[in-house]
Amino acid sequence: MEILQPNLWVDKYADYLYNYTIVRVNDHVVAQDIISDTFLAALKSSKNFKGEATERTWLISILKRKIIDYYRKINSKKGKAEIHINYKNEDSEGDWLEENAADPFDKTAEDTLENEELGLAILDCLDKLDKRQAEIFKLKTVEGFDTDAICKEYNITPSNLWVIIHRARKTLMECLNDNWFNK
Amino acid sequence: MGLFIKCEEAQQICDKSQYKETSFFQKIIHFFHLAICKFCRTYTKSNTQLTKSLHDSRLRTLNSEEKRALQDKIQQNLSAE
Structure with a gap:
């Protein structure tokens, strides 16, 4: 059973989260802000941590949501941007944006992703x-x-x-x- | 320093050369050592591969100040609770 140790988060995970983020937002300052938001959100919802996943997996899941939030925000600022996603089948519903958000990366930047995984x-x-x-x-x-x-x-x-x-x-x-x- | 060196020294030269911190003389004796030592040839090969992987991964880290800033934010929020 995992327990949360927020005091060690920066030492243990900051570089990992940073590398995960930087390939997705490609901006040093934004990446830091997102990581900071992620840690604070994690602290706030620490009682939701059930200990089923590892601490890092749990932080990454929060980080993913923060990255999506960031893209939503810059898109809504543009006012015109639309994201078209074709449902894979009739049953896909619910948090569809979250489920599909990683797809464009998979197809267009396999090399970047491979390098990121290597990192x-x-x-x-x-x-x-x-x-x-x-x-x-x-x-x-x-x-x-x-x-x-x-x-x-x-x-x-x-x-x-x-x-x-x-x-x-x-x-x-x-x-x-x-x-x-x-x- | 002779032309013949121990593996230990050869590996250290190999490590340093990954950071381009070897002298011309060191490169020469390393070269001679590799000619006679299969073990160090293997080491050199994987060491060079590691340098390439590190380069390809475009790994980046946050510097200590940036980490401290993050740590401070966490600390503030922990004590606020």
Whole structure:
């Protein structure tokens, strides 16, 4: 049974949610706002969390709704935009927009989606490292910080840093091999 | 430093070269090591693959300030309850 730990949300999920969002809204500031809204909405409805899904799955489901809300809002501002969706069969009803919202992405941007999934798989694999190692790896690899700057920030020597990078890369190689390339 | 190095060192040069932080001399001795070491050839191959995957994924992260801002918002709302 999962329980919610809002204090850890940012550390554990912020990068994951961000990568999920950024490919869909393609705007850094908007993505941050949506994630912020998602966390606050999650706090508000935390009593609805039944512990059936993982914390992350639950947050993603809220995030999806926030992304849809965002598109609704910009569409209503235009005043003219319409979304035409063909029902797949007679029985499709209810929250039809939610159900179908992902479809356009599936067809038009398979590569982007594949890359996004790869990004999320990498983040999953980074969970296998301890928090500090993962942070250092991300700073060095994703944000492209200087070796010196990271060493100063974490008070470590360059050879410490390279040992951490080596471990992180080895873990990632093995994990991606298991979970991505040979899926 | 001789021309022959241990695998440990070869792998570290390989790691550094993923970030373009190797000297010309290091590249040479790494090259020689790969010629005689299958283990490190495999390592180099998957390491290069990892760099490509990381690049292809266009993975991005929020920086520490942005994360702190999010954390603060959560904290405010937690204490408001």
